[in-house]
Amino acid sequence: MPLPIEMPKLSDTMTEGTLVKWQKKVGDKVEMGDVLAEIETDKATMEMEAFDDGTLAEIYVQEGEKVAVGQQIALLALPGDKPGDAAAPRPAAPVKTSAKADSSTVAPPAAPAPVAEVPVPASGAKVKASPLARRIAAARGVDLTRVAGSGPGGRIVQRDVLEAKPGAPAAAPKRPGTPAQPAMGAPAASVQSIPALPAGPNDRTLPLSGMRRVIAERLVASKSTVPHFYLQIEVDAAPLLALRSEINATAEASGRGKITVNDLVIKAVIAALGRVPKVNAAWAGDAIIEYAAINLSVAVAVEDGLVTPVLRDAAGKSLGEISETVKDLATRARTKKLKPEEYQGGTFTLSNLGSYGIESFFAIVNPPQAAILSVGAAVKKPVVNGAGQIVAGQRMTLGLSCDHRVVDGSLGSQFLGELRAFIEKPALMLL
């Protein structure tokens, strides 16, 4: 029987080899110990020896081909074999080039994950409790979201659960802990998360960035815990636009930067907040804080979300200062170069989607602030003037979303009225 010759394993790490050169031809006599071929392994080119005497009957792998260890590469006829004796199984095809081999091993996209059948627990993963407290709570039916933690860092520990009644409302922590945190950034504990439609083969599942996660947590907390109401007013933007053209014409001549409609709106908001300081305020749980300083958060769209850098101590700022500061903050917000103190501590927020052509909208309150102003685009539309005539006007719609705990309807209306006055008669801002 002829003897099949296989690609040898020539080193401890070799899994495939390239046949560099055959040292024997078909028909050559071979003696044990003769070099049959040169094989390139992962380490080097090495010689492949014959272990038996005979005649090289067939060669299956040509020079330059790469095959796996153990694959048949030739057939050795032993002394006494007849030419027709070849009983060799068909050798397998050589390993293809590595790139193709790699692509063929890529697994098909995973089937969509089944929608979880177990409902997501309402008491979210954000409750900080020790493993022991969790175990006892589960056994006793204690809702951990209603238990105040007395352990280090407010962690719910065994004794808190033991003292809590099943389903009881939150008791005050046993130990005086840190003062109650403002609502800012604290997510609602009992938001039922509705499972998304599972991702299909062509869909992309994007992991949450830190910013996305913060936006999600804060806005869920705001929308589900802050009692929102909304006011809307349409104002005449023509005087503001006229003023802007006038200023920018001079600015251009003198080489200074142009100001935007938003800069002027900001100036007007600051003036209005000065007149109605109760809107420049926050809900503090057991009190309302009315801020002396106006720190205006300005929403800036950035890649993957938005940030609200703060125009600090805005009350005394000139239009030029406002324009430059906002421009600088927005630029650095987009390049993620803001320092934390530059986007924290705002007292009122302004969001302007006018540049996208949005005419009106209502933003979600940015807690713990009491209100947020939504500024739409200045659009031309027919208006009835004081003389009862229909004329072309430049109109802008302003929306105010309020935390009803701090701002009532009349107060919000008062603020919008003042704001309208400043926008429609910008000269008043000089007073």
Added chain:
Amino acid sequence: MMEAESRSFADAEINRCLTPEEKIQFLRQMFRIRRFEQTSLKAYNAGKMGGFLHLYTGQESVAVATISLLGENDHVITAYRDHGHALVCGMEMGECMAEFFGKATGSSKGKGGSMHLFAPDKRYWGGHGIVAGQTPLGLGIAYALKYKGIRGCCLCYLGDGAVNQGVFHESLNLASLMSLPVIYIIENNGYSMGTSLARSSAFKQMLAQRAEGYNIPWDHANGENIYEMRVKTQAAIERAHEESRPTVLEIATYRYYGHSVADANARKYRTPEEIEHYKTYHDPLRLWQKRLVDEGILTEEQADAIDHEARAEAEVASRFADESPFPTEADIFTDVYSEVDQPVGDGPHGTYFFN
């Protein structure tokens, strides 16, 4: 001159007392090692085993000649090029090959591999993977013999690369200081891995001469001359038995293959001509076979028959290894602690394994 010297070794008492059967047995042992290793290399190339395989091919006469002199209280320990010593000490081809294949029927139940063959019942203590790591162990075996008042010795083999390890020198110092019956046999095959003797060791005449610094007698022998090795080794054994003194014996030999089969440069750090030269003019099998034919105690046909028996034995061993089962996953945790395998009293106490 060489002829005369060679004849004087043959005429030495220790060799004159050899029977023709014993001399033929030396040839048989060399054939067994060579065919066993060729079969193991074939199996390695076929992917039957993992790791390394350090072939002794070309050096067979050293193990055969030196171990041929040992009595029932004499012991052997060596490094990782251990196949020859194992077989000469009496290990079976099957248990060794099965060990190479990582099978449960292997001499170490598939837990040691080719570098770690052991047969303490045959006074063969391995098979050690770290260069020179076995040199103090051989010393310890000699220490135990002396402590127990047993008239014996330990042959501790090492390669020419091991002489530069610090622990070998510590062992020489202790051997001389404590006067222990250990015989260090340096099998000098000219290369420590891929580095030639000249590029790896500083010495005057011989590596063994370093023994002088420790007041240890030393000698050297030609590894292709079984008679000479027996004479030199016998002198060392007598020194160990009679005076409980160590010896360093250096034996010149040559390996045909690389440091291990994974030695990618086996034919680069020396020329193919050099290897061919050794195979043609210095092959210990050929030389011993020719000598026995010359002495008239063996015919070529009888030699071929011995060769064929060795090949057949190796084939059977290979088949045995192939057909044997692998160890089970549970076997991973046996033979780690004796107390776990054979509890004493109310033990074992505590956790031994951490997963």
Added chain:
Amino acid sequence: MPLITYRKALNDALAEELLRDENVVLLGEEVAEYNGAYKVTEGLWARFGSKRVVDTPISEAGFVGMAVGASMLGIRPVVELMFWSFSYVTFDQIINNAGCVRYMSGGQIACPIVIRGPANGGTNVGATHSHTPENFLANTPGLKVVCPATAYDAKGLMKAAIRDNDPVMFMENTLLYGEQWEVPEEEYLIPIGVADVKREGTDISLIAHGRAVLTCLKAAEILQAQHGISAEVVDLRSIRPLDEETLLASVRKTHRAVLVEENKPFCGVDAQIASLIQEKAFDELDAPIQRISALDAPAIYSPPLEKLQLPTPDRVVQKALSIC
């Protein structure tokens, strides 16, 4: 019960085992004629002679390897390392030969050797002489590692170690050699792999080995006296094998654990213990597991600072308070 020193307890254990088994041999630097660098082997050479108590040259790789080889033939060597720090020059012999020979021979060869000596910082001998390699050695399956904290444990564990058929790494402490404890006169053994609750408590478990056990006992007194906290002190005694049950039982009782060791923190023994507790008693924990180790730098020489580098009762108290 008589009060004897940790040193004397070891000396008694060695003498008793030399008498009991003629295959027991003491080997090491200065162990015989000099009576031991730290006098642990004092008087033994005079009593048992040069065959049983053997001076070696300063040659750790050589004599540890020699002892490993001798143990393969049934000798029971007790090898002294003047410091465990010196084990680093003989790691090949300890890990590859003592630790692996049984496994690699498929169980054919046993290695009944004891390697002993001090492994501690705190004596201002600098980083090279202050290593605590119990974690390295316990990382090698095949080796056993014990760290007795008292004279009583040192004696019982030494006798058990010498009779053990596996290689035992025995770690002592030079700061404890002169300390006294009650030790019974009658013979006793302490099985390797059994921990000891050195003080019972209900509020928090302080788990330690070696001298850190004594630090924990002091901390437990302070916690009780000044803070009304009842701390339990668990002495591991043996690192490998490890008495998991005793330490887990303590955590199940107190629901809080502070792990204390004089080893360095990264991959220290207590990293393993912490992993074990969270794996096997996670739902019992009422607070995160805390660790106190030597401050994570080479042992500093400066005497007042080295005192601070090792765990102190005060650090243990503060850590305990942080989770109570």
